[in-house]
Amino acid sequence: MKTEGYAPKILVFSTDKISDPGIDQAGLRKLHYSPKVYVISLPCSSGVKPRWIMKAFEEGFDGVFIAADGHECSYSPKCAEYTNNIIVEAQRLMKERNINTKRIRMAAICSVCAEPFVNHMGTFSKILSELGSVKNEIASNS
Amino acid sequence: MKQRIGVYICHCGGNISDYVDVEQLSKLIANEDNVVISKDVMFACSDSNQKEMIQDIQEKQLDAIVVASCSPKLHTHTFRNVALRAGINPYNYVQVNVREQCSWAHSDTPLDATVKAYGLVRAGINRVAYSEALENIEIEAQKAVAVIGAGVAGMRAAIELARLGNSVYLIEKEEQVGGRVAQSGKLFMTGEDGKTLTQRLLNEVKSLSQINLFTKATLEKVSGSIGNFTIDVNVDGNLLKLNVGAVLVTTGFDFYQPTKNEYGFGQTQRVITLQEFNQLIENNTTELIIEGRPVKNIAYIYCVGNRQSKGPNRYCSRFCCTAAIHSSVRVHERFNGVKAFHFYRDIRTYGKQELLYRQSSLNGDVYLKFEEKEPPIIEVENGYPVVKVKDYLTSKKEIALKADLVVLVTGMVARSDSNQISEKLKIPIGNDKFFNEIHPKLRPVETVINGVYIGGACQGPKNISESVQSALAGVAKINALLQKGKIALEPIVARVNAEACLWCGKCAEVCEYDAIKPLEMNGKMVAQVNIATCKGCGICAPVCPSDAIEIAEYSNQGIESMIAGFAAEAEIKQSETQHEEETEPTHVGMKEYPEEWNKILSCFNGEPLTIPQISDKSALAKELITYHLMTMNRYGIVEPAGLNDDESYNMYKPKKQ
CATH class of the missing domain: 1.10.10.10 (Winged helix-like DNA-binding domain superfamily/Winged helix DNA-binding domain)
Known part of the structure; x- marks a missing residue:
């Protein structure tokens, strides 16, 4: 399924106060990452609905990355646990659709985590490149 | 659905248009459904452009706008105000980040940056098309404040709140006010006695008729929300109900209590804490005496119970280096012939407190540095403590000092009753057990509970000056909140689709703010959101099995249409005006200068x-x-x-x- 030179499309769910400023800082410092990375900012990473993750795969995103608040979350001390539950539910839905569960990842990104974010995007892009296009995966499984 | 959308794509002087073909983008966007006007502008945030946007909105009867420029963190309020001034709802506006998350992040690949920018703007258009006109939530506010804890920070805050015209209920658990400071001797830098200082504050509190001071008073129950809290207080056995608009928590801290045998603590009377030592200084006048004998050699051991890389108290307490050195300087002032040996990890007498360290050095105090992995060992010989340590300043030379007295410089820990306060007020506690603010740098005295603020050392270690500063910051926030008698809250809160809701209670279980309760409606139980306490975090939404709850501005339609927008593709041509990074721009992309x-x-x-x-x-x-x-x-x-x-x-x- 490996596709040479294939640039995977990634949807990132970030958070207004914690991870989005970290992603902004990556741009500010011109730390380049794949231009196929798109970001939706929410108040809290525990507010991502699994159906939005599935929608991303339907629309051709090869991977979904949740830039979580982790312990820095100002809304709930259980944020990491709740976000993880969302990932688990999304993976259940992905399995139903025969979508490889490696296509979803979560990591804590803080408000100054510019370099970690860029590194995560690089690593995730590499994994997704190995997996190839999600459209092909969905088509071959249907 | 919005059908007359205006789109403004900013050059940001070149910060965007050096890498994103803004002119081409603007032309492509002009052809999108529901887009009435699409413009590229040199500086979207400039006064001249804001005026032009207002004119466009009014002349072309736009019902929504998209601004593609810098991060929403910078100009969301600018453009919400533009919308408001032009007569449309400020929430029918979407900001698209094509600078930090596009032109700058992909300055190495301008064509790809333009392709991405197209997707971002398309997503913004889709989102604004589903945007709703939201109105700020306005609630009545009581001009009364409960200040919990009558230490220096609490009393100082109560005085200022009263002077600003608020009624204040100052609630103190102990019989006496003044907290830790009232138990202190002379204070650095003023030289004033702690008791005198707190008495002066108490006199001022008593002189202000707007302040009601309750001692021997504890919080029993807190209900209500911002602007209108009801607080049940037990005052020496009598129950009082107070109605306040906001709460300021200034409950202070506890001193770390060394465990049995920690640095010889409890093995001999000659190993004591800094607080006990200060009391000893106060109680002796001509000579320092312990166990009937004069004290000539004192060993101070720093960072006791703090900066534990493997323990629970990983933080530095900030005040203790200064406090210990201040005590040492005072000993030299009051008693002759006393030698001081300071066993330290790092000396943190920051700012003006450095003057004390200099004075201590001039007094002949000896400083010996140790590392956490090789802390001093205290052995008791004939009732006297002997301190053995490897001094890192002299190539780890092993030193043994027979001391008349060992002073353990202990730091701060969170109060043992902070859990009870946290449970009643619903304010979160951090891993260090102190109360958590929303953001340590940007919102340092606000908690996640609207209307509840924290000040002083209940939030983390602070010295007196810093405690008062943070409490006064809380005063400023509270006064700004209550002064109008009405509070405007952002309308980004949860809402329930009553038809779909089956009341399973899962949303209420994950809500940290008690914002969701069951309500009987048309013969069935459904979730009801208290908009005054809801923080709009959205944690309740993914756990709902019937997808019956969502946050305004983050609807399924809005988010899913954005995702579809990102996926949209257009034929973007390589522009001659684009250049690789590090090359000089060759022309100005605008026909006219701003x-x-x-x-x-x-x-x-x-x-x-x-x-x-x-x-x-x-x-x-x-x-x-x-x-x-x-x-x-x-x-x-x-x-x-x-x-x-x-x-x-x-x-x-x-x-x-």
């Missing part, structure tokens, strides 16, 4: 000018001129012209075209 540039250029009459001179002539702020000159220089519109006569400023002149 208003500020023309103002700057009109100042020149053949002679080069400095920034202050341009500022005088143009009436523009120097910072703004500096900003524009950088871009104008980059585009070859002006050029540097050396230094002025006294060599204090760079000069600029228009570049000959």
Whole structure:
């Protein structure tokens, strides 16, 4: 399924106060990452609905990355646990659709985590490149 | 659904348009459904553009706007105000980040940056199409405040709140006010006695009729929300109900209590804490006496119970280095012939407190450095403690000191009753057990509970000055909140689709703020959201099995339409105006200069000018001129012209075209 030179499309769910400023800082410092990375900012990473993750795969995103608040979350001390539950539910839905569960990842990104974010995007892009296009995966499984 | 959308794509002087083909993008977007007008503008945030946007909205009867420019963190309120001034709802506006998350992040691949920008703007259009007109939530506010804890921070805050016209209920658990400071001796830097200082504050509290002081009082129950809390207080056995608009928590801290045998603590009377030592200084007048014998050698051991890389108290308590050295200096002032040996990890007498450290050094105090992995060992010989340590300042030379007294410099820990306060007020506690603010840098005295603020050392270690500063910051926030008698809250809160809701209670289980309760409606139980306490975090939404709850501005339609927008593709051509990073721009992407540039250029009459001179002539702020000159220089519109006569400023002149 490996596709040479294939640039995977990634949807990132970030958070207004914690991870989005970290992603902004990556741009500010011109730390380049794949231009196929798109970001939706929410108040809290525990507010991502699994159906939005599935929608991303339907629309051709090869991977979904949740830039979580982790312990820095100002809304709930259980944020990491709740976000993880969302990932688990999304993976259940992905399995139903025969979508490889490696296509979803979560990591804590803080408000100054510019370099970690860029590194995560690089690593995730590499994994997704190995997996190839999600459209092909969905088509071959249907 | 919005059908008359205006889109404004910003060049940001070149910060965006150097890498994203803004003109091509604007033309492509003009063809999108529901887009009535699409413009590329040099500075979307400039006054001139804001006026133009207002004119467009009114003339073309736009019902929503998209601004593609910098991060929403910078200008969301700017453009919400533009919408408001133009007569449309501020929430029918979406900001798209094509600078930090596009042009700058992908400055190495301009064509890809333009392709991405197209997707981002398309997503913004889709989102704004589903945007709703939201109104700020306005609630009545009681001009009364409960201050919990009558230490220095609490009393100081109560006095200021009263002076600003608020009723204050000052609630103290103990019989006496003043907290830890009342138990302290002379304080650095004023030299005032702790008891005197707190008595002075108490006199002031008593002189203000707006302050009701309750001692031997504990919180029993807190209900309600911002603007209208009901607080049940047990005052020495009598139950009182207080109605307040906001709460300030200033409950302070506990001192770390060494465990049995920690640095010899409990093995001999000659190992004591710094607080016990300060009491000893106060109780002796001519000579320091312990166990009937004079004290001549004192060993201070620092960082006891703090900076534990493997323990629960990983933080530094900030005040203890200064407090220990202050005690040492005081010993020298009051008693003759006492030698001091300080066993420290790092000395943190920051700011003006450094003067004390200097004084201590001048007094002949000896400082010996140890590391956490090799802490001092205290052995008791004939009732006297012997301190053995490897001194890292002398190549880990092993030193043994027979001391008359060992003083354990203990730091702060969170109060043992902080859990009870946290449970009643629902304010979160961090891993260090202190109360958590929303953001340590940006919102340092606000908690996640609207209307509940924290000040002083209940939030984390602080000295007296810092405690008072943070409590007064809380006063400023509370007064700004309550002074109008009404509070406007952002309308980004959860809402329930009552038809779909089956009341399973899962949303209420995950809500940290008790914002969701069951309500009987048309014969069935459904979830009801208290909009005054809801924080709009959205944690309740993914756990709902019937997808019956969502956050305003984050609806399924809005988010899913964004995802579809990102996926949209258009035929983007390689632009001649785009260039790889590090190359010089070759032209100005606008037909006309922005208003500020023309103002700057009109100042020149053949002679080069400095920034202050341009500022005088143009009436523009120097910072703004500096900003524009950088871009104008980059585009070859002006050029540097050396230094002025006294060599204090760079000069600029228009570049000959």
